[in-house]
Amino acid sequence: xSKVTIYRTAESVSPKHPDKLCDxxxxxxxxxxxxxxxxxxxxxxxxxxxxxxxxxxEVTSSALKVDVAAIVKRLAGDVELIERISAQSPEIxxxxxxxxxxxxxxxxxxxxxxTPELLPLxxxxxxxxxxxxxxxWPFDGKTQITTVDEEISVVVAxxxxxxxxxLKQAIIDWVAQEPLTAVSLKTTPETITIHAxxxxxxxxxxxxADAGLTGRKLAIDNYGPRVPxxxxxxxxxxxxxxxxxxxxxxxxxxxxxxxxRNAKEVYVYLAYAIGYPxxxxxxxxxxxxxxxxxxxxxxxxxxIAALDxxxxxxxxxxxxxxx
Numbered sequence: 001x002s003k004v005t006i007y008r009t010a011e012s013v014s015p016k017h018p019d020k021l022c023d024x025x026x027x028x029x030x031x032x033x034x035x036x037x038x039x040x041x042x043x044x045x046x047x048x049x050x051x052x053x054x055x056x057x058e059v060t061s062s063a064l065k066v067d068v069a070a071i072v073k074r075l076a077g078d079v080e081l082i083e084r085i086s087a088q089s090p091e092i093x094x095x096x097x098x099x100x101x102x103x104x105x106x107x108x109x110x111x112x113x114x115t116p117e118l119l120p121l122x123x124x125x126x127x128x129x130x131x132x133x134x135x136x137w138p139f140d141g142k143t144q145i146t147t148v149d150e151e152i153s154v155v156v157a158x159x160x161x162x163x164x165x166x167l168k169q170a171i172i173d174w175v176a177q178e179p180l181t182a183v184s185l186k187t188t189p190e191t192i193t194i195h196a197x198x199x200x201x202x203x204x205x206x207x208x209a210d211a212g213l214t215g216r217k218l219a220i221d222n223y224g225p226r227v228p229x230x231x232x233x234x235x236x237x238x239x240x241x242x243x244x245x246x247x248x249x250x251x252x253x254x255x256x257x258x259x260x261r262n263a264k265e266v267y268v269y270l271a272y273a274i275g276y277p278x279x280x281x282x283x284x285x286x287x288x289x290x291x292x293x294x295x296x297x298x299x300x301x302x303x304i305a306a307l308d309x310x311x312x313x314x315x316x317x318x319x320x321x322x323x
Contacts, residue, residue, distance in 0.1 A: 007148055010122040010224035012130035014141040014159070015319040016205065018212025021076055022046040023221075023318040025053070026214045026236030028071045031312035034238070036063035038310035044085065044236040048076060049211030056084040057236065076207060100275035101242045101300050105231030109250025109268035110223045111258040114150075118255055119323060122147045123224035127320055129157065132174045137162045140205030156195040160205035168196040221322050222247075230269070235318050239309035240300055242272045246279075249303045251323055253284065253293055263287050270298060277301070 013020055025046045033040035040061035047054045053072050072081050111118045122145055130143040141159035145152060155171055162170075172189040202209075215233025219225050230250075232243040239245040250268040258266045263286050270293075271281035277300060282293035297306065304310060 005149060007146060007153075008120070008122040008226060009144060009146040009154075010120065010126045010219075010226070011142060011144040011156075012123075012126040012220055012320065013143075013217060014130055014134045014139065016134075016138065016140045016160075017142065017217075018049060018140070018207050018210050019214075019216040020212070020319060021207065022048055022212040022214045023217070023233075023235035024315055025055070025072055025075050027314040027318045028075060029055070029066065029068060030236055030238060031315050032066040032071065033059065033061040033063045034310060034312040034314075036065065037061045040238060041240060042236065042238045043241065045214040046236070047211065047213050048079070049207050051207070052080045052082065053207075054082045054084070058087060059085050060087050079207065100277050101240075101246075101272040103232075103241055103243065103272075104274045105243050105246065105272055106281075107242065107246035107250045107268075107270045107272075108222070108228050108230035109247065109252070109254035109270070110227045110266065111251070111254035112265045113258060113263070117323075118258060120224050120226050121150060122226070123321075125152065126224070128178065129155070129171070129174055131320065132178070133157060133159055133162070133167070133170055136170060137167075140209070152192050154193045154195070156198065158197050158199065158202070161203055162197065162201070164197045164201055168194055171196060220320075223323070227267075234322055235314070239304045239307075242270075242300060242303075245300060245303045245307070245309055246270050246272060246298075248307055248309070248322070249296070249298065252307065253296060257284055257286055261286050268293065 026044045029044045030042045033042050042059050044057035053076055055068055068083055069081050112120060114121050115124045117124050126143050126145045137159045139160035144156040146154040157171055159167055171194050175189045214235050218229055221234055234244045237244045250270050254266040254268045265287060267285040269281055269283040270279045272279050279298050284291050284293050
């Protein structure tokens with residue numbers, strides 16, 4: 001039987017990408033509320049572009065000093081702000097007050113032994129390259145890496161204010177010096193195809209060039225396109241929303257089972273009904289074998305306590321992915 005060639009591709013975007021700016025603004029507003037009120041209920045979305053930022057959502061909080069305009073200015077510069085925030089609906093609030101989930105949803109957790117980060121190889125490489133290039137050009141930018149049988153085949157990178165020749169050389173330098181995560185990876189600059197600013201050099205980026213929206217980079221926030229997506233976005237949501245807390249817990253469970261069973265790959269699926277504390281599904285798939293998750297308090301309050309999710313630490317998570 002002939003050997004099957006495995007192609008895998010993942011991308012990453014810089015913190016100055018318009019979608020990631022919106023994620024960071026949403027989470028900065030969340031952090032500002034949690035700093036004063038650890039039990040704040042926050043669900044804030046941001047849309048921005050071309051000189052205007054629109055902030056909307058629901059907040060129930062005792063915080064008195066949240067300056068949304070200052071947060072937006074810090075992250076997006078001098079832009080027009082339109083703010084439309086109201087209190088959480090009484091029906092949802094009642095369900096959460098009784099310990100139930102803030103919404104229905106499906107969360108997918110994942111872990112693999114192919115990298116020290118326990119994340120997919122192509123995803124880790126795309127993110128590391130993005131972080132490397134962002135140190136040199138701290139602007140809007142994107143990277144994408146295709147691997148073939150765990151060796152880098154194609155690199156795509158587009159960065160604002162980065163001249164083609166310098167960007168290409170930076171990619172070559174990264175490939176040459178990066179202690180690549182897979183033991184079997186023997187990539188050298190001579191064996192890869194590089195597309196540096198393939199549409200041409202560019203100097204207008206971020207909100208000046210394009211619009212952004214909270215939660216539009218879900219694959220990057222999770223594990224890349226190899227792993228199925230579950231529910232909604234993370235950013236701007238406090239931990240009573242299982243879109244966030246359930247997803248974080250699913251990741252922890254996947255990592256725990258991977259280590260406990262010395263497995264190659266673990267998927268975890270959790271699902272919730274709005275207003276109910278216990279999940280309606282708890283599935284773990286360990287190297288293809290399905291089991292029920294056992295040994296965890298998977299109520300929203302149990303997850304929040306286990307992972308300490310009432311602290312204002314979310315803005316930093318929004319920049320490059322949450323795991």
